[in-house]
Structure formats: C-alpha cells, structure tokens
Amino acid sequence: MSSPPSDARTLTYGQALLEAARQEMARDAGVFIMGLGVDDAKGMYGTTANLHKEFGADRCFDTPLAEDAMTGVAIGAALAGMRPIHVHQRMDFLLLCMNQLVNMAAKSSYMFSGAVSVPLVVRAIIGRSWGQGAQHSQAFHSYFMHVPGLKIFAPTTPYDAKGAMIAAIRDPNPVVFMEHRMLYSFKGIVPEAAYEVPFGRARLLTHGKHVTIVAVSYMVAEALRAKHLLEEVGIEAEVIDPVSLAPLDIDTIVTSVSRTGRLLVVDTSWLTCGFSGEILALALERLGGKQAFQAKRMGYAPTPCPTTKPLENVFYPNARTIALAAHAMVKGEGASWKIEVQEPREIAEFKGPF
Amino acid sequence: MSSPPSDARTLTYGQALLEAARQEMARDAGVFIMGLGVDDAKGMYGTTANLHKEFGADRCFDTPLAEDAMTGVAIGAALAGMRPIHVHQRMDFLLLCMNQLVNMAAKSSYMFSGAVSVPLVVRAIIGRSWGQGAQHSQAFHSYFMHVPGLKIFAPTTPYDAKGAMIAAIRDPNPVVFMEHRMLYSFKGIVPEAAYEVPFGRARLLTHGKHVTIVAVSYMVAEALRAKHLLEEVGIEAEVIDPVSLAPLDIDTIVTSVSRTGRLLVVDTSWLTCGFSGEILALALERLGGKQAFQAKRMGYAPTPCPTTKPLENVFYPNARTIALAAHAMVKGEGASWKIEVQEPREIAEFKGPF
Amino acid sequence: MKNNDPSISADTIARFYKQIRRIRRVEETVIDLYPTDKIKSPVHLSIGQESVSVAVCEALRPTDVVFGTYRGHALYLAKYGDMKAMMAELYGKADGCARGKAGSMHLVDMKVGMMGTSAIVATSISQAAGYAFALKQRKSDAIVACFYGEGAMDEGAWHETMNFAALKKLPVLFVCENNGYAIYSSVKDRMSSVNICARSESYGIPAARIENGDTRKLYAKVQSDAAAIRAGSGPRVIEAMTCRWRDHVGPGEDRVHRYRPDAELNAWIAADEMKKLGELLPATKRAEIDRDVEAELAAAITFAEQSPYPEDREIYDHVFAAE
Amino acid sequence: MKNNDPSISADTIARFYKQIRRIRRVEETVIDLYPTDKIKSPVHLSIGQESVSVAVCEALRPTDVVFGTYRGHALYLAKYGDMKAMMAELYGKADGCARGKAGSMHLVDMKVGMMGTSAIVATSISQAAGYAFALKQRKSDAIVACFYGEGAMDEGAWHETMNFAALKKLPVLFVCENNGYAIYSSVKDRMSSVNICARSESYGIPAARIENGDTRKLYAKVQSDAAAIRAGSGPRVIEAMTCRWRDHVGPGEDRVHRYRPDAELNAWIAADEMKKLGELLPATKRAEIDRDVEAELAAAITFAEQSPYPEDREIYDHVFAAE
Numbered sequence A, B: 001m002s003s004p005p006s007d008a009r010t011l012t013y014g015q016a017l018l019e020a021a022r023q024e025m026a027r028d029a030g031v032f033i034m035g036l037g038v039d040d041a042k043g044m045y046g047t048t049a050n051l052h053k054e055f056g057a058d059r060c061f062d063t064p065l066a067e068d069a070m071t072g073v074a075i076g077a078a079l080a081g082m083r084p085i086h087v088h089q090r091m092d093f094l095l096l097c098m099n100q101l102v103n104m105a106a107k108s109s110y111m112f113s114g115a116v117s118v119p120l121v122v123r124a125i126i127g128r129s130w131g132q133g134a135q136h137s138q139a140f141h142s143y144f145m146h147v148p149g150l151k152i153f154a155p156t157t158p159y160d161a162k163g164a165m166i167a168a169i170r171d172p173n174p175v176v177f178m179e180h181r182m183l184y185s186f187k188g189i190v191p192e193a194a195y196e197v198p199f200g201r202a203r204l205l206t207h208g209k210h211v212t213i214v215a216v217s218y219m220v221a222e223a224l225r226a227k228h229l230l231e232e233v234g235i236e237a238e239v240i241d242p243v244s245l246a247p248l249d250i251d252t253i254v255t256s257v258s259r260t261g262r263l264l265v266v267d268t269s270w271l272t273c274g275f276s277g278e279i280l281a282l283a284l285e286r287l288g289g290k291q292a293f294q295a296k297r298m299g300y301a302p303t304p305c306p307t308t309k310p311l312e313n314v315f316y317p318n319a320r321t322i323a324l325a326a327h328a329m330v331k332g333e334g335a336s337w338k339i340e341v342q343e344p345r346e347i348a349e350f351k352g353p354f
Numbered sequence C, D: 001m002k003n004n005d006p007s008i009s010a011d012t013i014a015r016f017y018k019q020i021r022r023i024r025r026v027e028e029t030v031i032d033l034y035p036t037d038k039i040k041s042p043v044h045l046s047i048g049q050e051s052v053s054v055a056v057c058e059a060l061r062p063t064d065v066v067f068g069t070y071r072g073h074a075l076y077l078a079k080y081g082d083m084k085a086m087m088a089e090l091y092g093k094a095d096g097c098a099r100g101k102a103g104s105m106h107l108v109d110m111k112v113g114m115m116g117t118s119a120i121v122a123t124s125i126s127q128a129a130g131y132a133f134a135l136k137q138r139k140s141d142a143i144v145a146c147f148y149g150e151g152a153m154d155e156g157a158w159h160e161t162m163n164f165a166a167l168k169k170l171p172v173l174f175v176c177e178n179n180g181y182a183i184y185s186s187v188k189d190r191m192s193s194v195n196i197c198a199r200s201e202s203y204g205i206p207a208a209r210i211e212n213g214d215t216r217k218l219y220a221k222v223q224s225d226a227a228a229i230r231a232g233s234g235p236r237v238i239e240a241m242t243c244r245w246r247d248h249v250g251p252g253e254d255r256v257h258r259y260r261p262d263a264e265l266n267a268w269i270a271a272d273e274m275k276k277l278g279e280l281l282p283a284t285k286r287a288e289i290d291r292d293v294e295a296e297l298a299a300a301i302t303f304a305e306q307s308p309y310p311e312d313r314e315i316y317d318h319v320f321a322a323e
Ligand SMILES: Cc1ncc(C[n+]2csc(CCOP(=O)(O)OP(=O)(O)O)c2C)c(N)n1
Pocket: B036, B065, B067, B089, B093, B096, C071, C119, C120, C121, C122, C148, C149, C150, C151, C152, C153, C179, C181, C182, C183, C248
C-alpha cells in the first residue's frame, strides 16, 4: 500500500487525477463532478478533460458562480447518498463557502449522531505560478485542520494523487483535497488499476540523520531539491511528506525527530496558527521534557502575497532557503554557506494557463 | 496604561463595551454600529442599548441577514474613511463573511501599497452558555491570526473591554474583537474617561513559580479559579491573559515559561492549528535547544460541540480540568488529586437571553 | 363553521386538527417545563405557525423529504417524526433523535424524511436543492420540500439556490414561512421591496402567496404544486403568511418586547387554525383526538424523563461517519 | 457616419474616441509585450469592452468614485488613472500604482477615484455600496459607479447588496458589463432566466439595458441616471451589452477555444465603437489624437522599463496601515 508497485507507466499529476475520477465515475454512478469550468476545453488543467462527454452532462457540469450554494448543493446530494466532487480553481475561493464546509459538512454526522453522512470531495487548487497576487495564491488547509469532522489530503506525487483521490471519493466523510498548480506537470509511475492511498499515513521520502524536514504539497518538491543541496555539504536530511493532513501521521514525524533532534517544517501557507506550528506543538508535547530538539518553521512571508516577481521570490520558501535553514540548524546560525539555485523549471517556464 | 488606575467605579463587561462605543461615537462622527438586532430592545446584551436613540438611526442600525455583503458594506464605508463597528451575535456567523474579511479587509492596505486603509471593527461573540450546540458556540480567532493584515483583541475584564474597544475603533486597520457571552456579567473597575488598552501587550495576572498558564477570553476566568485551587496544594501558577492575540505579546509568555519551565495553554477553541499550538510553537522556537520545558494545551474536545449538558461539560475545559492538568505537569502524571468544583455561577444560573 | 372545500375530506380535516394539536400541546408543555431547566436547549417555538408545516406535510408523500430550520418542532412532528425521540432530545437524553447531541435546533428523523435542521439561517436551502438534484439524477419520483423564514431570503445563499434550482429544474418546493419578523426585525426594515413572490419569480420560478396560514388552501396548493414538480415542472415557491405567537427564542411571551403592534398578534390569535379546524369536527371526534394527543404527549414526557443521559465517552462518537 | 445626437458635442465625441483609443492601444501593447515575460502578471484584457468604461466615466464627475474588477485596465484609464503608473505596475516596478504589489488585477488610483480592484468575483459590489453609504451619510454630492460582469450576478453577494442598496437608497450606479460569458461559460448556462434588468428591478431598482456597447447611448443614460442618483433617487442599474474580443485571461486569441460562434464575435468586431467614433471625427483630428496616444503610450512604456523593481525589504511594507 505504501510504495508504488513496479509498474512502469508514467503519468503526470494532472493525468493521475483525471484517471482517478474516470475510474471512480465508471465504478459508481453516484460519483459526479461539478465546478466552474470543469466541462470547458481546458478541463481544469486537464484533470476533468472530457468527462462530461464520457459520462454525460449531468455527471460533470459547470455551475453558476456561487461557491456557497454550490457547496450546499454538493452536501445535499451527498446527504442523499451521492458522491459529489466539487472543484475550485483556486483555494482562495473556499473563503466563500466556509459556512457550508465548517458549519455544515464538518458537523452533520456529529450533530445528528450518525443519522447522516456527507461523502463529499472538495478539490482546491493552490494557484501559485507567478503574479497571482494576494487573492489567488493562498492555501487554507490549517482552517480545515482546525475543525473536527473534515479529512484533508495534500498529495505531492502522481501516485499519491491518484490513490488519495480514490480514497477521498470512497470515504463517507467530507474531504478537502488540496492540489497545487505547480504539481500538475510532475511525472511519476502510476498503476493503471484503481488503488487507495490511506488517510493518516505519512511518507518518509529519504533517510538522513541530521535533520527532519516535513513539507506540505509543492514544498515537498522544494524540500527534496534542498536535500540534494545539503548532501553536497554532508548534511543528511530526512524528508517527510505527510500526504494526509487530517488525520495526520504524527508518529512518523516524531520518530524521525527523535532520531535527528532537528525539526524543520515547510508549509505552503503562513506560519501563525498553521500546519507548521501544529507539527512543532505536537512534537513538543510528545518529546518535551524527554528530549530537547531544535525546531524551525518556514512558509509564506508574514504578508499577503505580492504580485511582482522579485518580492514573490522573497515571499515563498524555496530549495535554497530551505537548505540554508537546515544548514543553520545543523551547523549553527553563524556558519556561512554560499549556494546558487536556479528557479525551478515549472515556474521559470510557466506560460499559463493561469 | 497597563493597570487600572484607582477609580472606584464598577461596570460590567457589557456596560464597559457600551460606554466605549458611546464615547467614541460622541468623539468621532465617522463611528457607526451595524448588525442584526443592534437597535432592538435587547441591544446586543446591552452593549448597544439605545445608541440608535442617542446617535440616530443612521449611526446604529439593524441590517438584513447578509453577513457577506454587510461586511463588504462596512469595508466600503471604512475605505471612505468612516469607522464602522459590525456586530455579530455569534462568532459562528463569521464563516459567512470570511471572504470579505480575509480576501479583502486583511489585504487592502497591502495590495494597494497603503493607498487605502480599512479602519473596521468586527465584534464577534462566542455564544456559550448551555445547549448552544455545534453551530452557536465556536471561536475562530485562529483563522484571523493565520492571515497577515488583521488585528485581534479578546479582552477578559471590563477594564480591558473598554480600553481595547476604544483602541480598536481608533486603529486604522481591521480588528476582530472577540467577546464571550459568559463575560458580559463580570464586573470590574472601569475609569469613566476614555483610554486605550494597547495592542500587543499581555497581562501577567498572577505571579507563581511552578507553571505558566496562558488562557484566552473566558478561559482566563477559569484559569484564575484553577489558580486558587492549585494554591491549596502549594502550586503557584502564573496566569497570563494575552488580551491582544494579534499582534501577540509572546515575550511576556516566554519570559514566564523560562522561569517556570512549564507551559499550559487553555483556549476557547480546538487545539489543532489553533492559538494554543501557536504558543507552544513560538515558545519552542525561542527556548528550543536552550531550555527544556513541559508543554500542554487544552481547549475544546476534538469534536463539534454537543448540546446535552453532560457532554458539554466534557467538551469545555474548566477550573477543575485546568487545575488537574497543571497539577499533573508539576507533580507528575501519576500524582492523584481529588477536587470538587461547583459549576460557575454565570453558567449555572444562566436563563438567557441566548 | 363549515368545510367548504369539497376536495378535502372530513378525515383530512381531522388529521390537520390532530397534527396541529400535537404540535401545539408539545410546545405548550415545553413552555411549562422550561423553568425546571430540564430542557437545557434554546427553543424556537412554532406556536401559531403549525398550520404551514402540517398542510405541506399532509400534501406530501411519506417518501418525500423535508428540510427545515432551527424552528423545527412543527415540521418534525408534522412529518410524523417520533415524538418520544424529540422529547428525549430536548431533555438531552440518550434516546433523543440524535442522542442529545442535537437539541431543539437540530432535530432529525431520517426514517420519515425529516432532514436534520441547522441553526445558521438559510444554510439548508442549498442542501435541499442538492438533495433534489440527487432525486432527479436517480429519476426518483420523490420531491423535496424546503422550509425557510422570510429572513432567510436576505441571504445570498437563497439567491444562489433559486438560480440553480430553476436552472436545473430541480424537484423542490420552497416554502417561505413569512411571519413578518426575523427576531424583532420587521421584514419591512430588511427587504427593499417586500415582494417575496415577485423576487422568486424573477428566477423563473412560479410563486404564490397563501394568506392567513389557511391550512386547507395551503394543502390544496401544495397538492397541485407537488404534482407539477413530480411531473418535471421544476421548482415552485409558496409564500405562506403566518405568525409566531411567542418570543423568537425561549418559552416567553412575545408582547413584552413591544416591537410590533398588539393588534397584529391579536388578529392572528383570533384566527387560530387549530380552533377553526377543531370547530369543523364533531365534538366527540375532537375530544377523542385531544385525548389521544394528551396520551401520546404524556408518554413522550415519561419516555424523556426515564431515558438516561448519554455517557461521557459518547462525546467522541460520530465525529466521522464509519465506512 | 454622423453624430445624430445633438446633445453630444464634437469635443465629447473626440474625448470618447481618445479614451477608447488609449485603452485599446495600451492593451494591444500588452499583447505585444507579453511574450517577453516583462509583464509577469495575469492580464484580463478589455479590448472590445472599452466603450462601457469610457461612456460611464465621461458622464461622471471627477469626484465620483468607481469600483471595478480584475478586468480593470479600461476602467482605470477611462477614469484618468495614471498610465505610467499602470504600465509600471504591470511590469512589477516600484513606480507602479501599487509599487508592484498589485499587478494587473488590482489597479488603483485614489487621486482620480479609481478604487482598487479585486480578483475575487463580485467582492467589490458590496464595498461600493458601503462607500456610497458613507457618501450619503456625509451628504456628499458625489456618487459611486460599480462595475461588474454578468457572472458576478450569480453570486449571493450581488443579491445581498442590491437589497441593501435599495433599502437604504444609496447613491450608487451599478453597471453590469454583460459580455455574455464568465470565462468560457455562457450566461445561458448559468442563469435560470437571463433577465438581468428584471432581476435587478425585483429589488425596486430601476434598470435599463443598452445594446451594442453604444458609447453615446450609454453616456446619455448615465448622465440622466447620475443626476437622479445625486438627487436622491437611490440606486440604478445599467446592463451594458458588450463583448470581450480576446481570451478571458492572458494575451491570446479567443476563437481558439471554440466555445462561442465565430459570427457572434465577428458582429461585435464589425461594430467596433472605436472605429465608429473615429469616423465621426475629422481625419486630422483623429490623426492628432492617435499621435498623442502613441506618444503617451511610448512614454509610459519607457517609464515602466526604466523604473526599478522594489527592493526586497519592501515586501514587509503596508501589511498594516500606519496611524
Ligand atoms: C446566518 C445567520 N445570521 C443570523 C442568525 C441569528 N438569527 C437566528 S434566527 C434569526 C431570524 C431569522 O428569521 P426568519 O428567517 O424569518 O425565521 P423565523 O425565526 O422568523 O422563523 C436570526 C437573525 C443566524 N442564526 N444565522
């Protein structure tokens, strides 16, 4: 379950999501997709391409611009036993349906003591590329982690994208499925047959004895790049991809930290009351008193996202700043290290669609 | 500034809020209040009583049920230089206007590089008494702490309520002002003349060497009760009321923790990605490596709020559970301690209005 | 008084009366019990508004589904929700319809198609449309009836839902219970034009107002609307004029708040549907119904009293649905 | 072609032409520049839609205030926002109207009453009403014009705002730029009844549609609406039919996406307001205007090219407003 079988077929992250949806729609007539633009020619960056042709206009359809009511519609259909997948082109738009997600979806099973369930998948895409600005680049996973009753996936690889999507669709609970615009072109081995990636299981991506780096979504890619940079100066990093943010596999993280004595968390959002602080707090609660460890978190600068590229470069953590932070933790704040890192291909070469 | 002058007049927390609004409305014609029911006979638990009569129906008015647009209206008026106070009877309703608060109010100054400012106060009342259930008892301060651009007050005493409200109204930024239904009847000394309680300054309420207890809003009252219980067994607790959640006075907290070696945070919300975890993370970042300390957080049970009283009693931290947690930190998990605590008067005797 | 509508049988009138009476008596009992603090759940009474829920639910089929609001006692009972389970729920007991987790504001009885209610105004409206979408998708002949107060129409969710429901021709009947107030705020102070039907029609949804909470007129209208909806007409709106006799929340009197003319309330009380319908019945029949209702009520109270509270560990149950 | 409306002077026609031309040429230049990656900001071009912003802004007073959308180039320039500052903003430079923090989607120029725009659909509508509330409160004789696409009308915020603006009789002119599409989604697939004026009127707000992006008709209508609003009439709605010639976002062609009939676009292009208005001018006048526009544009590009990027430390500025 936890590592890809030796099947050589390669898909992009976007294609893996499309395949997951297709297979589940074929398997279960209750699965349907709705959202702005899901049936247009661009098919949500290809992740819903032509599903309306294959399954009919009532199983993959465009909606009015009405995030709040459409979320309620999805929940209502879920209450009736269907399995809606509601797609949002930007996670920022979820702020328009927080009431339905947090006051309604998250609480229905509980308020009614199990009389109903809400098997809903909410796909939310983090919009970073460049120039997206303050309102098209945000990630709100911490909002969903804060309230009981929601599950959250944030897969990084094509393999996990497909398996997590299938698990999300089959789960009887509301699942927020967080994607990242910069991951869609990433390629990886993806088995053709349907499979589930389990909730609550983190992936230890690399072994290393000096520092544990926990990264979320696209930051996993940057953390792995940082790991290679660190290798050059003899620092071994253990990179962990939590995959499932709720439920969260804190055991894998804490076990790693107890080995390395250093915890660096890199998030795709702000620090305050965010995922990164949560990991620090959990690690402290588990290890506090028992074992001293260094801890640091990285994420968005404490500002809204600026549009201009030079400031955007300061806003986001990247391979270089992650490597430098890990380096400082291992070698001490004073230790200097000069590294040059090229802008990642997916960002440097980005030409849209936005 | 930081401690009440020797003025013997006593007001309730609710009266202190009313007085702050009256004085600021008299001082500045741009200040106005809007919200469901602010001009009805109950006057938002008395906190807006008769202001419409005193200042006119256009300076204190009822609105349609339209949290989203009314927030936009308030922001628009603030952009034009007025100082709106938008009142929500339950903090749960803020989930309907997260887009305006987070995507708009919090970002306007930044997106437009200071060309505009949004001097807005959003009053949000936590609805606990009893039986309020899953949708009328929530607190979302962590959501507002997460994003840059918002300030947050959560005063506990009548003195701070008045001074923080005046500071909030005068501040040129959007301020979320978090109140708690169970605090309104609390009495305290409140000077008559207008004064400001500063942002970013915590109050050290009691001195003690064994454990630092940081509590939010109504939990400060319970923490103080816990402190008295702990005294009986020789445990001295240092109770800190942050008052201002953003900006946050972490120095006062960390200084205390570095003295006591123990940090207990008690929140009026859930733990995950919440205020309590943030305090742990900040303390760890400051003290980690330098000094080992114990840390624990308390808050809502990891469930939606149940309605029935016996389960509600389990849902919320209280003086007893706080005292027990502090006791366990100081004396060790095994150490047993039998305490009986009566239900607080404000809850036991509650008869509405809801 | 005579029943002038020949299409409505004496049996039906008796059912109307009994259902309204059940709701009335349950809520009067809640008022009596409230000072004892046995019910630690804020209650939004529907006394005065019973006829709307009763007329609609009598005209629906048992397999139809209803969505309502925190003011949900009337709807729950009108849809034949279990009275014992409701009373136990108000008491916060383990045999409550949601084992004490819901309270008065979130009544639910899935066996009879009573969907759980919400305490956030207007939030069930879009869910009702979503449920109707599912019914349509499955080619079910069931329909959804969605109740909301006129206050809910202020909310954006109402607008978004009307548009979507009409766009997709969903099998849903929207019932706006216009009692003229949201808490103490008059609809005139909240709506730029108080034209509930016209606003609904602007989405292409046929809408009609029924005055005076008239049970029989409402019933007849719902019968024809439901038939049209089942036949694929798409949504309909009914604006049901009605009046809440008691305070917005809690067991108290309403007059004390002095936000509306006494005469308004008096007129509604004088035109009480329970009384009107009762007078259409033979006295013996009425007495028999009244007796049955009292017996059912007494049994429900006893049931609630005797039911245990849920155990502490139950707090952790049902945060997530099991597979 | 002749100018048949005697109330519109030759000077006014020249101003219309010049303003439309400025917008058109700026955006054509953006298209040319885009492949160089000098503009790293998603652009939503208004080519084809210029006449709406121009007609409205020409009919307003300089002291009036406008709220628009991410498709904001036309409005910014029509309201006489600083072209140099705009171009520098698209380049992400320190002399941009928001020092590079805003980009194309959040243009602002407070000196001319151009409020900053938002990239979240429909979010400025309620703010426009709030601004109008402030103006009314202060007994100002300025008014607000609020632009939104027809797509924004799907959102609940639109409904809530119409109701409030009408309820309070706010001095705001709502301008719905109906270009028929939200991205590639036709209004017919999103609105149950495509009756933008009727929907607006259901709040008691007078509404009128102007066909064909006709600059002169729009101008005349805004003149009379603005006068009424200044006199205390409360809000008005104008549905301005228009057409976006280019792709929804980015510099590309629209036809390639094949979501609408070519003939539709062709008809609009044939009826180009810039061409029509240009033909009403003497050739020499037109040439003079064209020269002025090119000179202004060239200066703006040079300005943008030469402006430095903001320094890294600026990222921390303006998170909060100073006292
Ligand atoms: C979104 C939201 N805003 C405000 C409230 C507070 N509130 C509770 S009931 C109510 C009045 C609703 O009026 P209406 O919809 O007419 O229903 P009625 O109570 O008259 O049955 C209000 C404002 C709420 N529960 N939810």
